[in-house]
Amino acid sequence: MSNLMYNKMWHQTQEALNSLLDKESQKITEPQSNKVIIFQMLATFYIKYVQIFRSVENVYDQIVHPQKRILIRKILDGVMGRILELKNEMVELELTEFHYFDDILQDLKLAPQQLDVPIPKYFLKERLDVIKGREKILSWILTNSGLQIPQVRHTVKSIPLEEAVKLVQVAERARQGRLRALFMKQIYLQELRAKQMKMLGDKVVDTSTAALQIQKVWRGFHQSKKTEKEREEEMIFLGMNPPSIFNEVSATIIQAENVSRLRNEVQIKHEENYREALVTIKEDLRIMEGPDMRESLQHQIRQWFIECRNLTGAFPDYPNVEDGGSAIIFSSKTPEQVIDDIIASQEEEEKNKKKKQSDTEKKPKKAKKEKEKKEVKEKAKEEDEEWKMSPSVFLRLMEEGNNLYKDMWMNKDESWNFLQDYDPEMIKEEKRKELELEIRVQVDELMRQELKNLKLAVNREREPPPKEGKKGKQNKGKAGKKRKKEKKEKDLTPDRTIESLYKELVEEGLLIQAQKFNLSDYIGEYSYLGTTLRHVSIEPMPSLLDVRQLITLYGILPLGSAEVHENAPLVKSLLLAGPSGVGKKMLVHAICRETGANLFNLSSENIAGKYPGKNGLQMMLHMVFKVARQLQPSVVWIQDTEKTFYKKVPQAERLNDPKRLKKQLPKILKLLKPEDRILIIGTTKRPFDAEIQSLCKVYQKIILVPRPDYASRYVLWKQFIQRNGGKLTKALNISCLAKVTDGFTQGDIIKVVKDVLTERRIRQQARKPLTAVEFVTVMTSMNPVYKEEEESFKNWYAKTPLGRKRLLAQMVGGGKEKERDKGKKKGKKEKKKK
Numbered sequence: 001m002s003n004l005m006y007n008k009m010w011h012q013t014q015e016a017l018n019s020l021l022d023k024e025s026q027k028i029t030e031p032q033s034n035k036v037i038i039f040q041m042l043a044t045f046y047i048k049y050v051q052i053f054r055s056v057e058n059v060y061d062q063i064v065h066p067q068k069r070i071l072i073r074k075i076l077d078g079v080m081g082r083i084l085e086l087k088n089e090m091v092e093l094e095l096t097e098f099h100y101f102d103d104i105l106q107d108l109k110l111a112p113q114q115l116d117v118p119i120p121k122y123f124l125k126e127r128l129d130v131i132k133g134r135e136k137i138l139s140w141i142l143t144n145s146g147l148q149i150p151q152v153r154h155t156v157k158s159i160p161l162e163e164a165v166k167l168v169q170v171a172e173r174a175r176q177g178r179l180r181a182l183f184m185k186q187i188y189l190q191e192l193r194a195k196q197m198k199m200l201g202d203k204v205v206d207t208s209t210a211a212l213q214i215q216k217v218w219r220g221f222h223q224s225k226k227t228e229k230e231r232e233e234e235m236i237f238l239g240m241n242p243p244s245i246f247n248e249v250s251a252t253i254i255q256a257e258n259v260s261r262l263r264n265e266v267q268i269k270h271e272e273n274y275r276e277a278l279v280t281i282k283e284d285l286r287i288m289e290g291p292d293m294r295e296s297l298q299h300q301i302r303q304w305f306i307e308c309r310n311l312t313g314a315f316p317d318y319p320n321v322e323d324g325g326s327a328i329i330f331s332s333k334t335p336e337q338v339i340d341d342i343i344a345s346q347e348e349e350e351k352n353k354k355k356k357q358s359d360t361e362k363k364p365k366k367a368k369k370e371k372e373k374k375e376v377k378e379k380a381k382e383e384d385e386e387w388k389m390s391p392s393v394f395l396r397l398m399e400e401g402n403n404l405y406k407d408m409w410m411n412k413d414e415s416w417n418f419l420q421d422y423d424p425e426m427i428k429e430e431k432r433k434e435l436e437l438e439i440r441v442q443v444d445e446l447m448r449q450e451l452k453n454l455k456l457a458v459n460r461e462r463e464p465p466p467k468e469g470k471k472g473k474q475n476k477g478k479a480g481k482k483r484k485k486e487k488k489e490k491d492l493t494p495d496r497t498i499e500s501l502y503k504e505l506v507e508e509g510l511l512i513q514a515q516k517f518n519l520s521d522y523i524g525e526y527s528y529l530g531t532t533l534r535h536v537s538i539e540p541m542p543s544l545l546d547v548r549q550l551i552t553l554y555g556i557l558p559l560g561s562a563e564v565h566e567n568a569p570l571v572k573s574l575l576l577a578g579p580s581g582v583g584k585k586m587l588v589h590a591i592c593r594e595t596g597a598n599l600f601n602l603s604s605e606n607i608a609g610k611y612p613g614k615n616g617l618q619m620m621l622h623m624v625f626k627v628a629r630q631l632q633p634s635v636v637w638i639q640d641t642e643k644t645f646y647k648k649v650p651q652a653e654r655l656n657d658p659k660r661l662k663k664q665l666p667k668i669l670k671l672l673k674p675e676d677r678i679l680i681i682g683t684t685k686r687p688f689d690a691e692i693q694s695l696c697k698v699y700q701k702i703i704l705v706p707r708p709d710y711a712s713r714y715v716l717w718k719q720f721i722q723r724n725g726g727k728l729t730k731a732l733n734i735s736c737l738a739k740v741t742d743g744f745t746q747g748d749i750i751k752v753v754k755d756v757l758t759e760r761r762i763r764q765q766a767r768k769p770l771t772a773v774e775f776v777t778v779m780t781s782m783n784p785v786y787k788e789e790e791e792s793f794k795n796w797y798a799k800t801p802l803g804r805k806r807l808l809a810q811m812v813g814g815g816k817e818k819e820r821d822k823g824k825k826k827g828k829k830e831k832k833k834k
Contacts, residue, residue, distance in 0.1 A: 003063075003064065003065075003418075003420045006059055006062050006063045007063070007414075009055060009058070009059055010059045010063065010068070010072065011410075012055075013052060013055045013056055013059060014075075014402065014405050014410075016048075016051075016052055016055075017052050017056075017075070017079070017398065017402060018402055020045070020048055020049070020052065021395070021398060021399060021402060024045060024395070025395075027041055027045075028388075028389050031388060035093060038093060039090065039093055039094060040104065042086055042089050042090050042093065043090065043099065043101050043104050044104055044108070045086055046083065046086045046087065046090065046101075047101060047104060047105070047108060047110065047115065049079055049082055049083050049086065050083060050114075050115060050117055051110075051114065052079055053076070053079045053080060053083060053117070053118065054114075054118050056072060056075060056076045056079055057076060057118050057120050057121070059072060060072045060073060060076050060120070060122065061120075061121045061122070061125075062260065062263055063420075064263060064266045064267050064270050064420045065270070065417075065420040065421070065422075066270050066271050066273075066274035066421075066422050067274070067422055067423055067426055068409065068420075069267075069271075071401060071404055071405060071408075071409070073122075074397065074400075074401045074404075075398060075401040075402070075405075076120065077394075077397070077561055077563040077564055078394045078395075078397040078398035078401055079394075079398065080120075080394075080557055080561060080564050080568075081393065081394035081397070081563070081564045081567055081568045082392065082394040082395065082398065083117065083553070083557075084553060084557065084558070084564065084568040084569060085390075085392055085393075085394060085568060085569065087553055088569040089389060089390065091802075094806075095802060095805045095806040095809055096802065096806055097550060097701070097702075097703060097802070098530075098542045098546050098550075100527065100530025100531045100534065100540075101115065101531070102528065102529075102530060102531040102532070103531050112526040112528070113526075115526075115549070116545070116549065117549055117552045117553060117557070119519065119552060119556055119557075119560070119594050120560060120561075123556075123560035123561075123594065123595050123596065124594070124595075124596055125264075127596050130596070131596040134598075134631070135513075137502075138506060138511075138513055139513070141503055141506045141507065142506065142513065145506070145507045270420070270421055270422065273421060273422060274421075274422040274427075277422055277424065277427055278427060278431070281424060281427045281428060281431055282431040282434065282435065285428065285431055285432060285435055286435060289432070289435070290435065290439060293435065293436055293439050294439050294442075294443060297326070297436075297439065297440060297443045298443055298446070298447065301326055301443070301447045302447075302450075304316070304329065305451060305454065315451060315454060315455050318444075318447070318448050318451050321441075321444070325440060325441065325444040326440060326443070326444055326447070327437070327440055393567040393568075394567065394568070397567075408426070491622075491626075492618070492619055492622045492623075493619075493622065493623065493626065498626075498627060498630050498631070501623050501626060501627050502627055502631070504623070505600070505623060505624065505627060508610055509601070509606060509610075510600055510601060510602065510606070510607070510610070510620070510624060511598060511599070511600055511601075511624075511627070512599050512600075512601050513599070514589045514592035514593055514597075514599045515586075515589040515593075516589075516593060517586050517589045517590045517593055518590060518593060518594065519548060519551065519552065519556065519587075519590040519591075519593075519594055521586070521590070522544065522547075522548050522551075522583055522586060522587060522590060523544070523712070523715055523716055523719050523746075524543055524544025524545045524547075524548065524708060524712040524715065524716075525543060525544070525545060525709070525711035525712045525714070525715050526543055526545050526546075526711075527540060527542065527543035527545075527546060527709070528711075537810070539794075541706045541709070541790070541794075542704065542706055543706075543709060543711075543712060544583075544706070544708055544709075544712045545712075547587075547703060547705050547706075548587075550701075550703050551587050551590070551591065551703075554571045554574055554701055554703075555571075555574060555591045555679060555681070556591055556594050556595055558570075558571060558677070558679075559591065559595040559597055559633040559635070559677050559679055560594070560595045560633070562675075562677060565674060565675075565677050566674045566675060567674075570674055571679070571700055571701055572669050572672050572678075572679070572680060572700055573669060573679070573680040573681070573682070573698060573699045573700045573701070574679060574680070574681045574682070574699065574700070574701050574703065575641065575681075575682045575683075575684065575687075575695070575699035575701070575702045575703065576588070576681065576682070576683045576684070576703050576705050577683075577684050577685075577687045577702060577703070577704055577705065577793065577796075577797070578685065578704060578705030578706060578707075578793065579685055579707060579745060579785045579789060579790075579793070580685045580745070580747070581745030581746060581747030581748055582705045582706065582707060582708075582745050582746060582747070583705065583745075583746050583747070584683040584685075584705055585639070585683060587705075588635065588637050588681050588683065591635055591679070591681070592635050595633050596633070597632075597633040597634055597635045597679075598627070598628065598631055598633075598634045598635070599634075599635050599637060600624050600627075600628060600634065600635070600636045600637065601637050601639070602624065602636055602637070602638050602661065603637070603638055603639035603640060603641075604638075604640065604643040604644055604656060604657075604658035604659075604660070604661075605639070605640070605643075605656065605658075606639075607620070607660065607661075608656035608657070608658075609656075617660060617661075617664065621664055621668065624636065625668065625671075625678070628676075628678050629676055629678065632676065632677040632678060633677040633678070633679075634677070634678045634679075635678075635679050635681055636678065636679070636680045636681070637681050637682075637683070638661070638680070638681070638682045638683070639683050640683070640684060640685070640686075641682030641683065641684050641690070641695075641699075642684045642686050642687055642688075642689045642690040642695070643658035643659075644658060644659060644660075644661050644662055644665070644682075644690075645659070645662060645690035645691050645694050645695045645698075646658060646659060646689060646690060646691075647689060647690065647691055662694065665680070665698045666697055666698060668680075669698065680698075680699075682698075682699055687793075687796050688792060688796045692796075692799050692800065696800055696801055702797070702800050702802070704793060704794075704797050706790070706793075707743060707744075707745050707785045707790065708745065708746060710738055710739065710742070713737075713738040713741055713742075713744075713749070714734060714735065714738040716746060716749050717734050717737050717738055717741075717749060717753075717775075718734055720749060720750055720753045721734075721753055721757070721770070724753050724754060724757045725757055725762040726753070726757050726762070726765070726770055727765050727769070727770065729769040729770065731769040731770065731771050732769065732770045732771060732772060733772050734772075736772050737772045737775060737776070740772070740776055740779075741776075741779060741784075742784070743784030743785050743786060743787075744779065744782065744784045744785070745785060748779070748782050748784070751782075752775050752778045752779055752782075753775070755778050756770075756774050756775055756778055
């Protein structure tokens, strides 16, 4: 795609965003009480913002103009934050983390795949050098300390000599047996032919009948092959089977990848040119326009001195540096307007003094009556209050970006800028303002001194000494309050560098290397019956792609963008609960991989015996969070987090002291600020063993990770078999495999596929295609996740704060419906009696 195409895409996206912002501003002002209508409104906004987010992210990734990219980045962060705000609104309304938009998607004519929230590529692209450098340092420390585990693909087990001899004997006897069988088969065929010749005797075979027989066999074979081919073509045409070139990468895709790579190179070049231009253009302006700016500012301020003196009889007080100096007086005002403002302010001050004297007498009498009125009004408001959307930070940000687009880029003629390099005129406009501010500071210092000299020379007035008593006391009081409020952490390692702390944490095994998993590797399918099940008041189990979407929203987007993390609803901690093998660990590593975050492992097993005692524990946590803050984004992972919150510690684990972090974690969470891009993630396969209150205090968001449903299992089998070198044929019934393996997790499926698809079996596929029985026989030795275990997870989740709120809401809703039904029945009975 050319630059023009991406510019066109951007303009279209901005139009869509503009109309959506107008709609949202209209809808927010309308008060609503019906929860169904409110949810539909929020859901439609959410879906539309996701569509805009997808296109803006694509535009930002591919557009090469550096000044456009700055504005697009601002809008991209705004849209991202708004999506998180709307998600938070939906959670508070429906009291559940999972939402289903089947009916709304049908109305908007969108596929469920278009709901997938993309991960912006700039998270990694703009920090690629830093991430690579850190990975090199980490691997160097691990290899030097002997902690790097070499990846061995084929493990060779050593066996005793007797067993080896037996294996060779078995293989040799089998080979001899196969050869003997072939020899016997040949003898049998020879004898059969001899018998047939004897039976025929001297009969002469007609050549025409022999030719007919051969033709018959050949035509039958040829027609069967032709029919098979036609059937296959028909199935491909109907979309039942994929085409033969389906898995092959087309030439257009390869070309598109090359073009995008070249675009990235152009982006980097243009960005460097733009940064250089920012410096050079400012210096040129300083030389060319700086002296004129200085003279005009001095003339303007001198004129203000003289006119104030003529009107008020005294020279004015010069504004302080803290207040902004002369910029406050002359901001978009002429000297005449400034003088009028001074006269008006003096008159207002005299009036205010007289009013204050009269009000002080009347105040004590009216105070009680006013308080009573306010209380009555507040009660009435609380009763009549209807649902209103909470104030948004990102709406303002998007509106600012949209207005900038309208002013600067909407109707801009760029026919001269075919290569889409920086615009020097725009840089000049920006740098003129910066230069004017810098020169104004210097001019203010000179003019302040000049004003003093004028006062002494003309008026012979000495400036009264500044009254520092009250201001000083006020400032001290404020500072004291701030110090009381903000309890800063004591730096226990003031003399140590971050590099040394980083090295120590790696050597102790507290800072580990994230495995190379992308979030797209967490395969699954959408839940297509979520809305219909909820209409029948059945709570559906979330699908794997619902879980993946939550990980993107709560984990990846806030960690990737500092702007979003500071202003969006803050998520400090996340709990992933589910049976073993469902991919909890993989999701943690995927978060780190997608955002380039450091991974700290504070699992009870990992910290056992390290940094003993209270002081040791404090030192360990201090080091971990100091490094995490300095090298953010960071993820602190607590595997098997139920052990930290055990109801009763098992005797076998008492020596490890698994509850070491229980009291410290709530304190750490309080110290985390919106500026700290740190996420605490806990994973658990037995949450019911933990104290639910203390667990829920620490973990702000709880995500239930389920076993895969039929649709997800179908996709998993298909993908894993192909990735491990397997070929999908008609002999392999994947639908049957997905049905039979109900209850088995992703981990079980991967293990089975790897066990079956050995190198030898992959080579045999041409003459012996794969069948479902091969996989099922291996699975018989494994234990699935039974329905009882799934129910126990559901029951546990119902005890969490959000689960309890949802149950209460359902009970209240159900009670109201029953009352309405009773009322209707009574009304009908009364009518019948009459």
